[in-house]
Amino acid sequence: MSFLAEKLRRQTSELADLLTRRINDLKDKDGLASLIKNLSKSRTKTSFFEPGDYYAVGIDGSMDYDEVLEMLLFYVCATGFRCKFTVNDEIKFYLDEVFRDRRLMASTSVPLWIEDLYYVTEESDSTEYDLTRTAERIPYSLMTMAELYLALKAADEDDVKLILLDRPIHGTYGPVSRDLRLLLKRKKSVLFEMNTSHGPTSYLDFSLAFILGSGKGYIPPRGRYLPFAAVHRLLKVGECSFKELIEDLGISERVGRSMLKNLLKMHRDSGGRLFAEDFNPEDENPTLKIDGQVKNYWVRVKETSLLIVNRIFGSYEHPLMLSDDSWLTVFDLNAVNVMLIQMLREKVIDGKLLVVGIAKDTSASDYVRAVIPYARHDGLIPKDEKPPNLRHDRAFLTILSSVNSHLFDAPWRTISYDACFTTLVEGGDETPLRAARQRIVMERQFVKAYFQLREFKSDLGVRSPTFLYDRFYIPNVDDKFHAEIMAVEGRKKIKISPYWEGEGENPLDTFILRLLSKCDNPEVMEAMGHNQLLYLADKAVKNEVKMIRGLLRGVADLELGGLSRRQKIFTIARRFRDIRREVEGARERAVMEEK
Template sequence: MNTSHGPTSYLDFSLAFILGSGKGYIPPRGRYLPFVAIHRLLKVGECSFRELIEDLGISERAGRSMLKKLLKMHEDSDGRLFAEDFNPEDANPTLKIKGQVKDYWVRVKETSLMIVDRIFGSYEHPLMLGDDSWLTVFDLNAVNVMLIHMLREKVIDGRLLIIGIAKDTSASDYIRAVIPYARHEGLIPEDEKPPNLRHDRAFLTILSSVNSHLFNAPWRTISYDACFTTLVEGDEKAPLRAARQLISMERQFVKAYFQLREFKSDLGVRSPTFLYDRFYIPSVDDKFHAEITAIEGRKKVKISPYWEGEGENPLDTFILRLLLKCDNPEVMEAMGHNQLLYLADKAVKNEVKMIKGLLRGVADLELGGLSRRQKIFTIARRFRDIRREVEGARERAVMEEK
């Protein structure tokens, strides 16, 4: 798509997926190294290989591997990345980014917003671009990622605080990664047995209810990096290891569990435990991070995730107080939940229910004639759906006769 800074390319989106606006943290390891190098080159324009590996603090061996990946990115983008070709085997090649690459984020933002405007603000078919080009699931997912990066850019600039609340999460990263690392750091006694549960919310809800004299609502857990989602307990060589070969980027999102309400007459009866997450904000969160040796694949790597630990992040304490002001203890099912989110959830469910009925009616009109003509009425739809509709129609007819 054409933008004010030229057409958007696959290279633009490849860079934006990892770099975003370029204002966040990119870990200098493994598959992220080429993007860290590009991030550096976008700032300085050009530099030699020796200068680059010194700036990034990596070995020459890792640097040579990075050069090969950079060259492949350059070739895959039809020569759009670097101003001049280079040989990764040369002793000290010079790397110079093409001038147009610097505007990758502007092009990606404009393209994403154009697609959003077409979907929600146009009278034309929302999922078609032109006459014969459809927006796929992958396209929409890519736009969603870019919108998240745009929100993150505003948060880093200090113009916004975004808090996400998950009420039905079945996550287990607190039990399988956060607690083991806290035990390794001495926050939990080493002889303390890990819970047998594999469900964070269930574990924390039971723990607070059984030990109500220790958990005075409102309370929250320590806040931790979202990359713990991809980690599990390690061994004596490394306290943590990748759950599925790869560790996600650290310092992107921060998570914590919280509980807002308890019954005054019985402190063991409490509101549910929920999870909140937010963007990592360098100006606030850079004080809270840990240097951890972890196993990724078969290699030891150094990761530097957000970790509140023994300290107290005033932002997370503020968020807990803010959430406490946003629930409605007068409504049983909304107690300890966010009132606005609760109302929005009910409104969306009503909308979805209505839309389902409309779509089903349209589908029946389109498919009904075809199924009758082709004599395939009973196999065009599920038997239970046909039975439910027939029984419903019969019950309505009986009620009308009465």
């Protein structure tokens, strides 16, 4: 034992020395100062909102699940806390008047036989060891839906101007969009053909809504997004010739011919619903005319998504079982979650509302592996600046700010950058960036930055944690900040136009930092440098989940106990280990009574 203890001590000491060397390497990094925006040195006092009184809402959710008599019980809930704030020469949050908004509450419970679990998750090849991982996908999807639904409800209120989510928006969008992509690849879902006021939804509707959203955002005319950029243009003009279309999109005829073939494939995959008339991609200048029904794709998708949400959170029907052999799957739930994010984007894109997602424990590395290398290429930091010796953004920035406190005057933030950098890594001289995994996601959709709010006056090296925030790209503000970058995607060189704050200063991100700096709570350790509204919402939903778990289990026991007696299925409806434990307990009590 002493050998193991000594071995562990030496190994731990070696790792401690390694960390010390890494920390020392980050000292005196004045060359990185241009990547930091200190609020105290801000050149802009521009407010994103007109002077006045508004409300901020913080939303968080929680989840849990239990197993009762071979049945899984899922429970999720989300809630919102509201606070008044004033925007004038200064920003003031009335944190002593925070209250839980009873209109912003959503919860649901979902009972599910383990036998039916794989119908919902569509993981029929899973083993019993995958049960926990598989089961957790269901409440997590529902919790995500609850939070996004409450954010949409809050966004409908005129006096709410700031919505804070205890989750990154782009970090949420990535996983749920992967599920939607798989769903569209299968071309099969209960969401397709659901009735709406503008006819049944279709595979085509969800395909278009996935990329175009409401149709108000930017669609890059490149790669797999090019056909959608063409549809985006055609939805605005109705019809146009091939040559007019490629001129509008700014692409060559060769690229345009390939685009025509992809559009024709989209048309056929949709059952001939995309275009009013067929066209020959080999014709010199074919005319493309969008089918009239396609223009209502967004209305149909929104109605279908809200129908599912209302069923789950506002109905006595089983949330997932549509009929005996028809279930809402996790892929369906996350398809709806993608649409809820797109609906939030629609609310935000005109610039009258801010939705900010905050990530506490992110393990992202895009700032280190893509943002800093591009900043070096762009001349924002010296060419000879050594790359960081840490690969974890939050750890790197936390240590960097602590050992260079003269550069990091809290509150501070990093330069804001496009979320597409999450799919990029450092490239070469001609192409400074390349795709990390073959594909580069759409640019100008989400914007990210890291921030830190507090430092101790007695020791400037002691600070609150570093967090990440992200938000939707807002054209009327963010269009002034973007870069033209040559990157490698697959084996091709392409041009991307991501958001990039660079050496300028985006007044919107400075305004967000001002807002965040005014609504943490330095008197509570868990809320210091974070956010008081999200802290309270987190405490509320966790307590609610804890209290409701026993109640739901009791209800399920009461219902299933009678069923097992009537149908004489004791050993099917109950786990063997539970039956054995009860029988052994009864036997022990009987023996004790005889004595």
